[in-house]
Amino acid sequence: MTDDNGPRAWVCLSFDFDAMSSWIFRDMDSPTPLSRGEYGARVGVPRVLETLDRFEAKATFFVPGHSADTWPALVAEMARRGHELGNHGYMHEVPNTLDADTERAVIRRGSDAIERAAGVRPRGFRSPSWDLSPNSLDILRDQGFVYDSSLMGDDFSLYRCRAGDVAHKDRAYTFGQETDLIEMPVHWILDDAPYFQYSYQTRTGLTPASQVLEIWQDEFDFMYDRVPGGVFTLTMHPQIIGRGHRILMLERLLRHMRARAGVRFATQLEVAEWWLQQQPRH
Numbered sequence: 001m002t003d004d005n006g007p008r009a010w011v012c013l014s015f016d017f018d019a020m021s022s023w024i025f026r027d028m029d030s031p032t033p034l035s036r037g038e039y040g041a042r043v044g045v046p047r048v049l050e051t052l053d054r055f056e057a058k059a060t061f062f063v064p065g066h067s068a069d070t071w072p073a074l075v076a077e078m079a080r081r082g083h084e085l086g087n088h089g090y091m092h093e094v095p096n097t098l099d100a101d102t103e104r105a106v107i108r109r110g111s112d113a114i115e116r117a118a119g120v121r122p123r124g125f126r127s128p129s130w131d132l133s134p135n136s137l138d139i140l141r142d143q144g145f146v147y148d149s150s151l152m153g154d155d156f157s158l159y160r161c162r163a164g165d166v167a168h169k170d171r172a173y174t175f176g177q178e179t180d181l182i183e184m185p186v187h188w189i190l191d192d193a194p195y196f197q198y199s200y201q202t203r204t205g206l207t208p209a210s211q212v213l214e215i216w217q218d219e220f221d222f223m224y225d226r227v228p229g230g231v232f233t234l235t236m237h238p239q240i241i242g243r244g245h246r247i248l249m250l251e252r253l254l255r256h257m258r259a260r261a262g263v264r265f266a267t268q269l270e271v272a273e274w275w276l277q278q279q280p281r282h
């Protein structure tokens with residue numbers, strides 16, 4: 001145990017810097033979708049970095065290896081400003097579509113690319129599309145990751161990932177053993193993409209930012225009042241949140257959080273390491 005009992009509320013701002021990789025992985029590699037990814041690098045990331053500086057908040061950027069190889073100076077700049085870099089695959093591969101050897105290779109390739117660009121090796125992982133394979137958690141432990149941030153088994157509290165769970169079709173679920181890998185849970189509610197990622201096919205994704213602010217602010221207020229010491233993990237994408245009215249909404253949210261006592265902004269790795277120190281040894 002440390003002397004630090006922790007703040008009333010943690011806030012982890014996270015940004016998935018998918019750039020072009022998520023479009024290429026989905027075979028949407030014609031010029032217009034690619035330009036949506038490029039926008040994230042040219043406009044989104046600089047705007048996000050400026051907002052983070054303005055609020056003196058350190059954040060976590062989950063960076064596919066392809067983004068690090070394509071925009072190495074930008075990724076180095078994220079690290080230079082004190083933000084954490086996390087692994088997000090190489091070409092935004094959805095883990096549950098990969099065999100174990102391929103998954104192991106793309107995660108390693110992603111870490112190698114980030115290390116080449118910024119000189120740091122990621123300790124946290126976020127699954128593209130939040131769809132882990134049955135092998136993912138073992139691979140992350142083998143490759144020395146401290147935490148995963150892809151599961152939804154809690155909202156504002158960290159927990160240990162288990163190994164060896166079995167889902168039977170004809171009887172009760174079998175829970176495996178807890179491991180040293182920490183889960184920092186996420187949810188679509190606290191993600192900008194479902195609200196704002198416009199799809200021409202479904203005509204969805206142009207939600208007014210004021211509605212999203214209301215949801216995010218109420219989630220935060222609930223946590224602040226009823227889950228002391230909770231961790232508010234918000235997932236955003238520079239190519240989505242980088243539009244002007246959405247940046248203004250994000251800044252309104254940050255002002256709202258900053259106005260409450262005992263709110264600490266931190267990288268996900270800082271919170272994961274703090275949480276580990278608080279846990280009694282097994």
Ligand SMILES: [Zn+2]
Binds near residue numbers: 016022088092128
């Ligand atoms: Zn992503």
